[in-house]
Amino acid sequence: MTAEILTIRFVHEGWSRFGIAQVRLADGAVVEREFEDHGNSVGVLPYDPERRVATLVRELRVPPLFAAGEQVQLEAPAGLIDDGTPEENVRREALEEVGLRLTALEFIGATYSCASLTTEKIHLYLASYRRSDRAEAGGGAAGEHENIRVVEMPLAELAGLADRAEITDLKTLTLVLALRARHPELFRA
Incomplete structure (x- = not known):
């Protein structure tokens, strides 16, 4: 049965x-x-291989505020899949949230974000960029009250956060570890 x-x-x-x-x-x-059930989503870790930095966001998430009093989460840009392919949606989210126009995407996988609770399957990507790919300021979609702060940080600092278990967002931790596994040369001194 x-x-x-x-x-x-x-x-x-x-x-x-x-x-x-x-x-x-x-x-x-x-x-x-x-x-x-709220639909599927996308997440991306944009990184600049020349300057060895990644672009993330800091924003309020009510569940961590409720559970632990955390005012903001450090996260990879992400959002729900509206119309179109996951790739189209991840590019839209990156432009809205961090102002980057992404071209090449490296697919990491599509996984349930928390299979015991939600139907959401998140499609995860890495995406290299250059300074010239910054098209807008970012900060989130108008009218959604996301209050996103764009954060560009050195990959070594991001790796240190992962090593010290200080990244509390699962998709972001997954993407940082994937970047280290797939592109270890970016983390060598």
């Missing part, structure tokens, strides 16, 4: 939908499981 969803009841529908699924497990037991 395989697991199957018997019913779904949504208890909230807004930017996200929160549901309760009645599921028959493979062993025949029937249980309820809660989940959140």
